[in-house]
Amino acid sequence: MLEALQYDFIQNALLAGILVSLAVGIIGSLVVVNKITFLAGGMAHSSYGGIGLAIFLGLPILFGATVFAVITAIIIATITLKNKGRIDSIIGIMWAFGMAIGIIFVDMTPGYNVDLMSYLFGSIIAVSHEDIIYLAILDVFIIGLVLFFYKQILAVSYDSEFASLRGINIKFFYTLILILAALCVVAAIKVVGLILVIALLTIPTYLAEMFVKKLSSMMILSSILATFFTLIGLMISYFYDISSGASIIIVGVFTLLLVKLLGKK
């Protein structure tokens, strides 16, 4: 176990895992309490459009995915603020549209050899030093904004009508929550892949919800749980030579089942 830590790529993987866990704990809590899990899933999948576009244009891939996901978040926020009744259809459309764009751009890229599977299911072992820096900046940005606007975000998430009476700009904060979710989803793509992002956003949060009374404690506990799942999952993936993303999710689901079963006594 210890000798594995000497490798650069293992160190990077562990660091990336911790950075992503911090983000998913905080944003996952926001996603769950705002009941926008499906929306986060839509943004995750449509960000594949950004990945395809970045590959085609020769841009950094995480950067491409970030820009694309943020634009998707703004579009979804604008549409759903006007027409909340059809939010699920709109998410479904964005979901498929983003993926279609991604596939077309990858098809059009000559000599394409990037491993598509690594974006669908994650490739934490392939995290580079630049990725780590990018993740760290994203984390600082997410944590800073949530700390600074905690009261407003809490008010809008809990009771947006009342928040608007108290003079809080609910459209701005709803959009902000979606943008934060988009950023977090992009960060998590590298670790668990865009298909498994939703699990990492929801499992730690769902577990944490059983033990907390406050949103802030939910965020902290979720981050700790996500870190635990990621590290254990990585260890299993290293020793048994299986996909890291899938191992992380399996650890999470088994822990959840265990806690649920023990809690029922």
Added chain:
Amino acid sequence: MNKILEIENLSFSYDKLNVLENINLDILNDDFLAIIGPNGGGKSTLLKLMLGLLKTKNGKIKKYIKNELLAYVPQNTNLNTDFPITALEVVLMGHTPISKQFFGYSKDDISCAMGSLEKVSMQEFADSKIGDLSGGQRQRVFIARALCSNPEVMLLDEPTASIDVKGQKEIYELLKQLNEKIAIVVVSHDISVLLNYAKNVAHVNKNLVYHHLKSIEQNVDNENEHLCEVELLSALGKKQVCCNHTHK
């Protein structure tokens, strides 16, 4: 007695459907006004117009107090009960202005919120999760949240809709007590209970019919403290002298 709110010739429609027509209503600073009427009659719409959640198109709503001094207790407090938030945090949401302090709340904010919780006798539940409270307790917390902004008038939408009879009485007793200092406007269905507390009644069904309750009470047998809607409506009918109540 000063007017704090004056509604003049107010009409409102969603798309082409007229919900309110030619509403005139004054709210006084010591009022306890009950807004009653059938479902879809426009009660909640009227309340939302007063609060500014909906914009007036025809007619005027003159406010003689600042908008921040209108406090609101929304209808469905069973919504979002699985949200991880404590009673104290819910009350803090009502505190104005929103403090600029970076993360967390200042001592002033918290003592103000605890004060509001004490006024509704819920201080011992400050750290309870909102979803763990009963319907009546939760309603008290929402009233405390409204109180936290030091309002001059409190508008409540169906405050007792999902509460048992005992809890309903407690809520109205609380409102009566608050009414010593501020004006209360309640939209409600439970006319029977409300009648023991309200000073004035506005019956809204597209049009508004206003009653001073003092003049009606005398005609109603109210001995067993329960009054059925039929008796009340017949009493309101008898007292047509106080208003231009015409049935079409």
